[in-house]
Amino acid sequence: MTAKVAIVGRPNVGKSTLFNRLVGKRLAIVDDTPGVTRDRREGAAMLGDLEFTAVDTAGLEDSDVESMTGRMRLQTEAAVFEADAVLFVIDGRAGITPLDSHFANWLRKQKTPVILVANKCEGGAGKSGVGEAYALGLGDxxxxxxxxxxxxxxxxxxxxxxxxxxxxxxxxDDGDELDLVEVDIDLDPENETPLIDDPAKPIQLAIVGRPNAGKSTLVNALIGSDRLLTGPEPGLTRDAIAIQWEYDGRKVKLVDTAGMRRKSRVEQKLEKLSVADSLRTIRLAQVVVLVLDGALGFDKQDLTIADHVLNEGRALVIAINKWDAVDDRALALKDIEDRLERSLPQARGVPVVTLSALTGRHLDRLLPAVMQQYKRWNTRISTSQLNRWLSEMTQRNAPPLAGGRSVNIRYATQVKARPPTVALFAPRAEYIPESYLRYLINGLREHFDLQGVPVRMHLRKGKNPFVKDD
Structure with a gap:
């Protein structure tokens, strides 16, 4: 087991900056606004030859446990209890505050060893604060x-x-970081089915949606622990928080993200940083669960997020949360499915799972749908299968004539996976219209069970690359 080191202290003393320094990446959002960090965030850290897990935490504040800051403090306290060592960070330039003294007293009573860190002491600054810090009774x-x-x-x-x-x-190696997953596959007639999915690596699953849709509650319900801060306040989550988990023997990296509002409504710098972090998480995920509030239905912003997920080439699953609060469920579900069909035809066949993260009702349906989409997203189709399918499609509906001449598609092969990407070779490829490509993509989805998975199809001029010249 790797050692855990929790970074704690009052708000705005530089805990997230220290966390980023230790992990060597800008994983945590940093801003001058106090209280940016709200959830615990872990990352693989290194100092010289010393390797450990660094845990960024919310700022310690003396608040009622029912308040948001009180719930944040409980998350920080849990990090202290689980840690092998604690870095108690103070602001060396500001000196010791009553809040520093209050929590220093609390830390002295805990079993976890504490290292007192006076931050913001660059260039000799903070000497007076360092001198005052001896009064905390936590050593040098x-x-x-x-x-x-x-x-x-x-x-x-x-x-x-x-x-x-x-x-x-x-x-x-990457700690909390997500790995880029799109894979280029070289055209190789001797090996049409290279191994893409590595069962030893975790499936990277992002949970996204509008604010207050219940994303963090859903993650907590899946892992069976109050790992993430939840509550009625919208916008609680700010950082993308990754959690290691295992489902049915397969490792899964769950990533909770900040709620994404319409771009026109995002004005504050901090929210812009949070949304950018969420968009980056989508780009680096493999499967994305879009969480909807069942009581609010399918909003335009939900369509925008779903469209972005598919454009990034990620597998998509839609989870309708708070389903127990919906009165006419049949009507609500039909409305959502009709909206998807009309406004997002490329999402046709995306699994829609109704559930309640708070009560756990139908929660067991979500991960099977995720695994199904992940399998579809990893689909490899042999060249012979593709060309038999292509022959059937072109016989059923040939490409439109161009200048009175026929346009022949001579050959098809899969050139990428994750998402499935097919190249079509045709001497007059520029004359094949987008409408015919959509016809082929829809047929490909139906024939090879790729419903709800983004499929890409590229036209290339030239002859069959697998036929040798005489």
């Missing part, structure tokens, strides 16, 4: 600058005392 404060990378050697030395013998990257 370490002056660092997370933004400029100063003091990291001393931090590594301090950590070695507590976790030096417990190294290893349980999160994998």
């Amino acid at each position: 404060p370490l002056p660092v600058s997370a933004e400029h990378g100063e003091g990291m050697y001393d931090l590594a030395v301090a950590l070695i005392e507590h976790i030096g013998g417990r190294t290893g990257g349980a999160l994998g």
Whole structure:
């Protein structure tokens, strides 16, 4: 097991900046606004030869447990209990505040060892704050600058005392990071079915949707733990939070994302950063679950998100949450399906799962639909099968004449997977209209069971690349 190091402290002392420094990537959103981080976020960190899991947390505030900040504090406290060491971060330039003293007293009572870190001490700044920090009773404060990378050697030395013998990257080489998954496949007549899916690697599953659709509640219900902050307030999630999980023997990396509103309504810088993080998560995911609020139906923004997912070439599943609160369920479901059919024809056949994340009703239907779409998304079609299908399609409905001459499609082959991408070779490819390509794509989906999966089809001029010249 890899050692866990929790980064805690009051809001706006630079915890997320330190987290990004330790993991070597800008994973956590950083802004001058206090309270940016709300959920725990983990990443594979390294200081010299020391490897561990860094845990970014929400700012500690003394609030009622029923309030949002109180629920955020409970998440931070859970991170402390699970950690092997704690980095208690203060602002060296601001000095010690009553809130620092309050939580220092709490940390001294815990069993987890604490390292006191005075941040923002670049260029000799923060000397007075470092002197004041001795009064917290947590040992010698370490002056660092997370933004400029100063003091990291001393931090590594301090950590070695507590976790030096417990190294290893349980999160994998990329930690919280998602891997780019689109795969180019070379045309190779000797090997038409190269292995694309690696069962040892986790399926990367993103949960997206509008604010307050119940995305975090859904993730908590799936993993059976209150891992993510939830509540009635819209927009609770800001960072994309990745969680390692396992379903039916297959590793899954669940990624909860910030709610995405219409672009015209997004004005604040912080929300723009959150939405950008969500869009990046979609781009790097493999399967995306779009969560809808059943009581609100299928909104224009939901269509925009679904369209973006398919344009990025990701497999899509639609989950209608809060289904137990819908009165006329048959009418609501028909309305959603009709809206999909009219406004998003490329999503025809996308699985639609009705459920309640809060009660767990029909939750068991979601992951089978995800696995089905993942399998379709990984489909490899042999060249012989494709060309038999192409022959049937062109005999049934030949390409339109161009200048009184026929346009022949001579050959088809799959050139990419994830999503399935087919190249058509035709000497006069430029004369084949988009409407005929749509006819072929729809036929491909139906014939090879690729319903609801983005399918791409490219036209190429030339002859059959597998026929040798005499």
